[in-house]
Amino acid sequence: MKNILSSICPNKEKHKEETSTDSEDYLTKTIGTFGLWQAAVCGATALTRFIVMWNMTAIFFLTPDTEFECIQFKGIGNNTANTCYDDCMKYEYHNQGLQTTLISDYNLICDRQWLASMAQSVLMLGFLVGTFLFGWISDRFGRRNSIVASVLINVIFMLATPFSPNFWTFSIFRLITGIASGGTLIICIVIVMEIISKSHREAASSVLVQPDALAQASLSIFAYYSPNWNIYVLVYSVASIFILIIILFIPESPRWLISRGRIDEAIQIITKAAKRNKLSTENIEAIIKNSAEKLINKKEVVNTTYLDLFKTKELAINTACIFVAWTVSGTCFFGINQYMTFVGSNLYVAVVVLGLIQMPVSLGSWIINKYLGRRIASLGIFTLGGIVMILLIFAEDYYWPATILGIIGFGAVSSIFTVTYIYASELFPTPLRNMAFGLTSTGAKFGAMVAPFIANLKPQWVPSVVFAGMLFVGALSCLPLQETKGRNLKDTVS
Numbered sequence: 001m002k003n004i005l006s007s008i009c010p011n012k013e014k015h016k017e018e019t020s021t022d023s024e025d026y027l028t029k030t031i032g033t034f035g036l037w038q039a040a041v042c043g044a045t046a047l048t049r050f051i052v053m054w055n056m057t058a059i060f061f062l063t064p065d066t067e068f069e070c071i072q073f074k075g076i077g078n079n080t081a082n083t084c085y086d087d088c089m090k091y092e093y094h095n096q097g098l099q100t101t102l103i104s105d106y107n108l109i110c111d112r113q114w115l116a117s118m119a120q121s122v123l124m125l126g127f128l129v130g131t132f133l134f135g136w137i138s139d140r141f142g143r144r145n146s147i148v149a150s151v152l153i154n155v156i157f158m159l160a161t162p163f164s165p166n167f168w169t170f171s172i173f174r175l176i177t178g179i180a181s182g183g184t185l186i187i188c189i190v191i192v193m194e195i196i197s198k199s200h201r202e203a204a205s206s207v208l209v210q211p212d213a214l215a216q217a218s219l220s221i222f223a224y225y226s227p228n229w230n231i232y233v234l235v236y237s238v239a240s241i242f243i244l245i246i247i248l249f250i251p252e253s254p255r256w257l258i259s260r261g262r263i264d265e266a267i268q269i270i271t272k273a274a275k276r277n278k279l280s281t282e283n284i285e286a287i288i289k290n291s292a293e294k295l296i297n298k299k300e301v302v303n304t305t306y307l308d309l310f311k312t313k314e315l316a317i318n319t320a321c322i323f324v325a326w327t328v329s330g331t332c333f334f335g336i337n338q339y340m341t342f343v344g345s346n347l348y349v350a351v352v353v354l355g356l357i358q359m360p361v362s363l364g365s366w367i368i369n370k371y372l373g374r375r376i377a378s379l380g381i382f383t384l385g386g387i388v389m390i391l392l393i394f395a396e397d398y399y400w401p402a403t404i405l406g407i408i409g410f411g412a413v414s415s416i417f418t419v420t421y422i423y424a425s426e427l428f429p430t431p432l433r434n435m436a437f438g439l440t441s442t443g444a445k446f447g448a449m450v451a452p453f454i455a456n457l458k459p460q461w462v463p464s465v466v467f468a469g470m471l472f473v474g475a476l477s478c479l480p481l482q483e484t485k486g487r488n489l490k491d492t493v494s
């Protein structure tokens with residue numbers, strides 16, 4: 001019993017001892033808690049999430065529900081809507097939204113229907129690879145170089161996608177775009193968390209995901225004024241060029257530079273930041289060099305690998321638990337998303353509502369995160385989601401109860417992303433932070449790939465049981481983790 005209680009309520013003295021050694025972060029001393037410099041960098045970095053979410057949610061209009069009928073038989077045949085015929089030579093499509101979609105252009109019906117689902121699975125496979133690849137690249141070669149490279153690759157292959165001559169070329173471009181988007185997604189989070197003071201991390205994590213909602217909602221505008229899927233993709237791809245131009249001007253993370261022993265470069269960037277924030281630059285060099293001497297043992301400035309995430313018992317536990325949290329979050333978010341039928345049958349309205357509902361949810365998670373802490377917030381949200389899914393089993397036949405429970409469930413799994421973003425950033429040291437994000441967040445991408453299969457299980461109560469069970473597992477995964485609220489980011493592995 002004592003061990004169980006110690007797991008649920010970590011030793012406060014230990015926490016106090018750990019935080020007391022951190023006192024005040026060196027970046028806070030030199031550039032302040034938040035100023036124009038942090039606002040500019042965070043704003044530019046957050047814009048990259050438009051690219052990520054455009055790629056991730058574009059599928060709503062690329063492969064919508066489509067009715068079809070045969071208009072030309074080899075011989076004489078009876079025609080029934082949405083029916084496949086062996087002797088049909090030509091089908092006519094009635095698309096919802098765009099005049100032409102991937103389904104109508106590449107005939108993704110009948111024995112080719114599975115390819116429509118593969119269009120999204122290929123993208124998420126790319127995300128899976130990208131989080132691993134760019135997690136390592138970012139920790140090895142820097143945050144700035146990595147995010148610029150990922151956004152550039154995104155733009156190049158996004159612009160090429162509308163000109164795909166066949167479905168397989170489209171899929172290859174989609175895979176590469178997914179790899180780049182996976183990299184962009186994890187790097188932008190780490191950049192923001194490394195320059196924001198501990199007192200503003202909750203707000204930063206909430207504001208950072210606001211572009212997700214706006215990006216998804218804006219797709220309805222792009223689709224409404226686009227005659228076909230090619231123009232639709234081309235429009236948001238061209239818009240991404242402006243984001244690429246902006247991202248070229250962001251600086252390298254001073255925290256990463258210091259972790260690599262590049263003190264002079266860090267001092268230059270910090271000095272410019274202090275000037276932008278209208279703060280004194282007089283003692284910057286002394287503060288940084290003094291902090292660097294305490295933080296960096298020259299023997300630790302080595303090339304880290306993913307194996308270092310399991311170097312100590314604490315790192316191994318953190319890695320495993322956050323991986324489980326990401327997997328549950330991704331699976332339930334995309335799975336429960338399919339239950340959101342309350343928005344009506346209009347595709348344009350549905351996409352806007354599903355996007356904008358995330359804005360108040362992320363702001364609410366900011367408050368929860370700030371006052372309850374990461375551990376209790378994660379534990380509570382997962383548990384709430386699990387309870388809601390259980391209740392949904394008994395409310396499926398009742399429209400309004402099911403709708404209300406669906407909103408609460410969707411809100412819960414949406415908010416857990418905001419909490420996990422900041423929790424994962426604070427649990428791992430700077431040399432491993434992006435690799436940790438890359439490895440653990442692959443769980444969310446894997447979850448996004450399997451979620452449709454879970455959501456389509458029969459009978460209807462089975463998905464609710466599966467999602468409820470997963471959410472309770474997510475809650476249990478939070479128990480071994482330490483509370484990180486109010487603590488400075490760790491800059492060394494040991």
